Amino acid sequence: MASPSSFDSRETTPPLVRSCRPPPKAIPLPHTNPTLQVDTKGVAWITFDDPERKVNVLTEQVLTRFGEHLAQVRNLASRAEVHVVVLWSAKGGFIAGADVTAIEAIEDPVEGAEGSRFGQRIFGSLSSLGIPTVAAIHGICLGGGVEMSLACSHRIASDSPTTKMGLPEVLLGILPAWGGTTRLPRLVGVQASLDLMLSGRQVSASTARRMGLVDEVAPADLFREKVAAFATAAVKSTRKQGARRSLFKRLIDGTPPGRRVILSVAKKRVMAQTGGHYPAPLKILEVVGQSANKPLEKALEIEAKAAGELVTSSVCKNLIHVFHLREEARKGTGVDDETVEPGRVEYLAVLGAGVMGGGIAQLAAYRGVHVRMKDIRHDAVASGLQHARKLFTGLVKRRKLRRREADQRMTLISGSLGYEGFARQDLIVEAVVEKMDIKRIVLRETEDAVRKDCILATNTSSLSVNEMASALARPENFVGMHFFNPVHRMPLVEVVRGARSSDHAVATTYALALTLGKVPVVTNDGPGFLVNRILGPYMNEAGFILADGASVEAIDGAAKKFGMPMGPLRLVDEVGIDITRHAGQSLYEALGDRLSPSPPLVALAESGRLGKKGGLGFYLYESGKEKGPDPEIYAVLSQTVPALRVTLEEREIRGRLVLAMVNEAARTLEAGIVQRASDVDLAMIMGTGFPPFRGGLLRFADTIHIRTILSRLNEFEERYGARFAPADLIRRLARENRGFYESFPG
Numbered sequence: 001m002a003s004p005s006s007f008d009s010r011e012t013t014p015p016l017v018r019s020c021r022p023p024p025k026a027i028p029l030p031h032t033n034p035t036l037q038v039d040t041k042g043v044a045w046i047t048f049d050d051p052e053r054k055v056n057v058l059t060e061q062v063l064t065r066f067g068e069h070l071a072q073v074r075n076l077a078s079r080a081e082v083h084v085v086v087l088w089s090a091k092g093g094f095i096a097g098a099d100v101t102a103i104e105a106i107e108d109p110v111e112g113a114e115g116s117r118f119g120q121r122i123f124g125s126l127s128s129l130g131i132p133t134v135a136a137i138h139g140i141c142l143g144g145g146v147e148m149s150l151a152c153s154h155r156i157a158s159d160s161p162t163t164k165m166g167l168p169e170v171l172l173g174i175l176p177a178w179g180g181t182t183r184l185p186r187l188v189g190v191q192a193s194l195d196l197m198l199s200g201r202q203v204s205a206s207t208a209r210r211m212g213l214v215d216e217v218a219p220a221d222l223f224r225e226k227v228a229a230f231a232t233a234a235v236k237s238t239r240k241q242g243a244r245r246s247l248f249k250r251l252i253d254g255t256p257p258g259r260r261v262i263l264s265v266a267k268k269r270v271m272a273q274t275g276g277h278y279p280a281p282l283k284i285l286e287v288v289g290q291s292a293n294k295p296l297e298k299a300l301e302i303e304a305k306a307a308g309e310l311v312t313s314s315v316c317k318n319l320i321h322v323f324h325l326r327e328e329a330r331k332g333t334g335v336d337d338e339t340v341e342p343g344r345v346e347y348l349a350v351l352g353a354g355v356m357g358g359g360i361a362q363l364a365a366y367r368g369v370h371v372r373m374k375d376i377r378h379d380a381v382a383s384g385l386q387h388a389r390k391l392f393t394g395l396v397k398r399r400k401l402r403r404r405e406a407d408q409r410m411t412l413i414s415g416s417l418g419y420e421g422f423a424r425q426d427l428i429v430e431a432v433v434e435k436m437d438i439k440r441i442v443l444r445e446t447e448d449a450v451r452k453d454c455i456l457a458t459n460t461s462s463l464s465v466n467e468m469a470s471a472l473a474r475p476e477n478f479v480g481m482h483f484f485n486p487v488h489r490m491p492l493v494e495v496v497r498g499a500r501s502s503d504h505a506v507a508t509t510y511a512l513a514l515t516l517g518k519v520p521v522v523t524n525d526g527p528g529f530l531v532n533r534i535l536g537p538y539m540n541e542a543g544f545i546l547a548d549g550a551s552v553e554a555i556d557g558a559a560k561k562f563g564m565p566m567g568p569l570r571l572v573d574e575v576g577i578d579i580t581r582h583a584g585q586s587l588y589e590a591l592g593d594r595l596s597p598s599p600p601l602v603a604l605a606e607s608g609r610l611g612k613k614g615g616l617g618f619y620l621y622e623s624g625k626e627k628g629p630d631p632e633i634y635a636v637l638s639q640t641v642p643a644l645r646v647t648l649e650e651r652e653i654r655g656r657l658v659l660a661m662v663n664e665a666a667r668t669l670e671a672g673i674v675q676r677a678s679d680v681d682l683a684m685i686m687g688t689g690f691p692p693f694r695g696g697l698l699r700f701a702d703t704i705h706i707r708t709i710l711s712r713l714n715e716f717e718e719r720y721g722a723r724f725a726p727a728d729l730i731r732r733l734a735r736e737n738r739g740f741y742e743s744f745p746g
Contacts, residue, residue, distance in 0.1 A: 036069040042083040049090035058098040058144040084132045095145025113308030119178030123151035132234035136227040150183040157205035160220035166202035173316030177307030182299040188212045189253040318695030325682040334510030334522045335503040342511035345426040352432040353384025359487030362388035365412040381415035419449035431459040440471040457481035462586045465498040465525040475500040492687035493518040521683040527590035531687040536587040537660040542568035543598025549646035552629040558653040563691025573617035581605035594723040599640035666727035677740040702739035710734040
């Protein structure tokens with residue numbers, strides 16, 4: 001089937017590649033996409049160049065035209081006028097996949113299976129031409145693009161850093177159904193193919209070469225010439241293509257017992273990672289297992305039927321919804337005024353060289369931004385630099401960077417105790433201690449040391465951006481830029497607009513977040529902003545459920561079965577008990593009694609435990625690894641929890657936890673913290689790991705129906721008190737019989 005594109009729309013076609021289209025031979029074809037040209041050596045160049053998009057996308061129209069070209073090539077080959085076919089792109093990427101909107105529109109499994117068969121037939125025509133076929137891959141090549149290349153007899157890729165290959169269909173809840181699950185295992189082996197199909201990850205040209213996904217890697221600046229020579233050589237070559245696998249791997253992949261072992265191990269891993277919530281990876285394993293050693297036609301039919309089942313599932317629809325949310329965020333500016341141009345940030349300063357500051361500095365340097373880290377102590381600066389280097393070393397160990405590349409990026413980070421060099425900074429991120437008076441002093445000092453157009457951003461999780469702005473002479477240049485910890489892993493950045501923040505400041509900060517590879521969501525100023533405000537009642541309610549006698553395992557287990565990456569009590573440990581207490585107290589002071597801290601969480605904070613970073617919280621930790629709930633935790637909390645554990649229904653626990661979040665999310669919309677339901681959902685998925693297969697917190701609430709939400713909240717309010725009092729917005733929407741997305745559309 002098709003795949004989404006993760007191609008960077010800011011990337012442009014290298015001039016050399018753009019100018020190296022082969023000279024055409026006059027063929028009476030209309031100027032459609034793709035085009036067919038035959039050069040003087042009998043090489044047929046089928047060139048993809050979507051006139052309506054920045055990337056090549058395989059729509060039904062494009063595939064139909066491609067099939068027509070293949071029929072014409074077959075005719076020319078029968079007259080010995082064409083000896084080899086090259087699939088070429090006139091853009092900076094090869095093929096980014098197919099039209100996700102078309103996938104989203106499929107509601108009938110029969111229609112979904114037929115869509116799979118349509119693509120299979122087109123690529124079958126490609127594979128059966130009877131002459132060599134070459135996929136010339138420069139830039140991004142995803143999903144349907146990879147499947148097209150698999151139907152070719154040869155594949156050559158450029159060594160450009162932009163050249164990436166992957167099958168991300170699983171991320172949309174589907175499988176590669178244009179021959180991908182059938183042809184890929186036969187080319188590179190079952191184990192290597194599952195690694196790509198189950199993860200959706202992208203690999204570089206060199207990695208693709210090692211695994212046998214491409215036959216040759218050529219210099220990007222000579223790609224046209226190398227492709228032409230490769231195509232000419234392919235006409236004479238009789239060498240069988242495929243992965244260069246060891247005898248052991250061939251025996252494992254090529255025998256039924258070996259395949260069963262591989263599939264069994266993979267299934268256990270999938271279940272451990274997904275809890276069985278995502279049907280696509282399990283269906284991929286099923287299809288690969290069933291189609292092994294079967295004739296190609298029968299294997300493709302197994303693939304097509306599986307595609308029809310998956311594409312109509314609610315999980316697929318929800319994952320496509322999340323994909324659209326991410327794409328919208330990636331293409332946006334964070335402001336409504338389309339004329340606003342974000343400023344370019346080449347020089348960034350970070351105030352505060354702690355773990356957060358060091359993480360921000362490393363992330364910026366990794367993306368090519370010059371960074372100045374400032375603190376008031378030499379040892380703090382040294383510690384920040386050490387943390388950044390440690391993160392780069394981790395990338396080297398994971399083979400994301402070469403050592404030389406890591407060292408080069410590390411040189412982009414410098415440290416200081418004063419404001420030397422701050423006159424050239426484009427944006428400053430303040431990440432000092434979370435105390436209002438200190439932040440105001442630091443920001444005021446910094447404003448005096450920078451250009452008048454420099455943007456100042458505070459990395460605060462709970463303090464008022466507006467109150468900080470009141471200390472500044474140029475509040476229009478001030479915003480919040482809330483990174484989540486750890487910086488290098490958490491994708492969300494909340495860009496907090498103050499009452500006097502300018503569109504330019506917001507757009508520049510938003511663009512910087514995109515440059516850093518983050519997913520930005522713009523919020524207005526308010527207690528806890530968006531994510532922490534919604535998480536507050538969720539984590540607090542876990543404490544109340546504990547006070548009602550439920551066990552730590554039962555509470556966290558219910559949340560994990562729902563799809564959360566970890567339970568709320570485990571999350572308290574992860575964030576830090578001291579930090580959780582501070583954030584909870586801030587929300588209580590700002591929002592009133594409905595956020596009154598639960599007694600067990602208060603008692604835990606007073607016990608001196610710190611959570612994961614201290615090795616002890618609700619759970620035990622050794623060397624940073626969780627070892628299960630601490631059996632002594634109930635004794636520690638003895639004044640706030642019953643002596644004996646009681647059994648609460650999982651539905652009850654789940655309902656209290658999730659509805660606490662839904663109710664608070666409604667209040668953030670009421671308060672104007674964000675204006676769209678989609679902003680809530682994107683932030684919760686990217687900032688908390690809210691299960692993507694459910695589509696987001698408010699999309700999930702809409703599937704339950706707003707009147708059901710109101711009924712359950714009324715029930716909980718009667719049983720547990722005013723903290724479950726339904727938000728006014730929920731009452732109004734229930735009266736109007738309208739959902740969140742209908743009322744707050746994107």
